[in-house]
Amino acid sequence: MKLRWTTAAWSIIYLLLLLSLQTPFSIVTAFLLVLPVAILFTALNTQSFILHIAPVWLIALLIHPIFLLFAVYFAIPGVVMGYLYRKRKAAMQVLKFGVATMLVELLLLLMISTAFFQMDLSAYVDEIVKMTTAPLTEIGVEGNFGGQLVGPEIDTQLIKDRTLQLVPFAMIISSFLMTVITHSLARPTLNSMGLSVPKLKPAREWMLPRSLIWYYLIIFFINIATVNSDNAFMKTIVANATPLLQICFMIQALGFFYYLAHIRKWHPILPLLTAIPIVLFPPAIIIGILDLAFPLRQAFSKNKR
Structure with a gap:
């Protein structure tokens, strides 16, 4: 009975999250829309799952067809994650x-919008950039963007080109954040419902593939080779791959500090605090690179013994 009421409550939450997409809170609630579907698909069999979401989709359709499109769009990753939770697959x-x-x-x-609905991504980005920079232009704000100074007469073309160049990076990061948020909330929720879901390895055990170092070197040399080039494709690869690899090394560095705190018996808050300088001081990623390239953890373990 408790599970029945809980799943019914999550169906209502699902509907409210869908309706919230037409409110100013959508920038937050959009990252939560996969969660109810993942929970419902894990907790229920397929038939019961359909019975729970069908009324939600019907109400969404009656209010406006766009809500149904949002529901279907966010339901697909939710079903995928829920199916893997059912099979008790590893969290990673x-x-x-x-x-x-x-x-x-x-x-x-993006492909369908461009091919069938004649959406011009460049024009859309241009409009957003002009709307964002208009107040800054009016008050004469000066600053730095992409390594180039922008003064009272803000170079909107520069900002537009840079924004378009980073669209792949934004897509990857948004997908990653939505998935991590969903898993972070779904696991304790499902556990409270009596459904065991595997958790991620402790941070001290995080080890990314060593091949990332080679990818970083390749991107580094491509960047040097194309610094004065007009090859837009290669520059786009560098612009998107570099921050992604840097984030990977930041995660590796954080894992290293958690490992160090574990073997040295430090207070748990200390490795978490190291995330601040790692994020604010980009050269700190060298710690993550060294942790992948050399057996640093084994060296500290031996020193402890």
């Missing part, structure tokens, strides 16, 4: 498939 595998599904959906959405 759930995250990988969740990110991949959302990324594919974003790419398909």
Whole structure:
């Protein structure tokens, strides 16, 4: 009985989250829309799952067809993650498939919007950039963007080109964040419902593929080779791959500090605090690179003994 009431409550939450997309809170609630579907698909069999979401989709359709499109769009990654939770797959595998599904959906959405609805991404970005920079231009704000100074007469073309160049990066990061948020909230929720879901390895055990170092070196040399080039394709690869790899090394560095805190018996808050300088001081990623390239953890373990 408790599970029945809980799943019914999540159906209502699902509907409220869908309706919130037409409110100013959509920038937050959009990241939560996969969660109810993942929970419902994990907790229920397929038939009961359909019975729970069908009324939500019907109400969404009656209010406005756009809500139904949103519901279907966000339901797909939720079903994928819920299916993997049912099979008790490792948490990392759930995250990988969740990110991949959302990324594919974003790419398909972009392709369909461009091919069938004549959406001009460049014109859309141009409009957003002009709307964002208009107040700054009026008050004469000066600053730095992409390594170039922008003064009272803000170079909107520069900002537009840079924004378009980073669209792939934004798509990957948004897919990653949505998946991580969903898993972070779904796991304790499902556990409270009596459904065991595998958790991620402790941060001290995080080890990313060593091949990332080679990718970083390749991107580094491509960047040097194309610094004075007009090859837009290669520059786009560098612009998107560089921050992604840097984020990976930040995560690796954080894992290293958690490992160090574990073997040195430090207070748990200390490795968490190291995230601040790692994020604010980009050269700190060298710690993550060294942790991947050399057996730093084994060296500290031996020193402790």
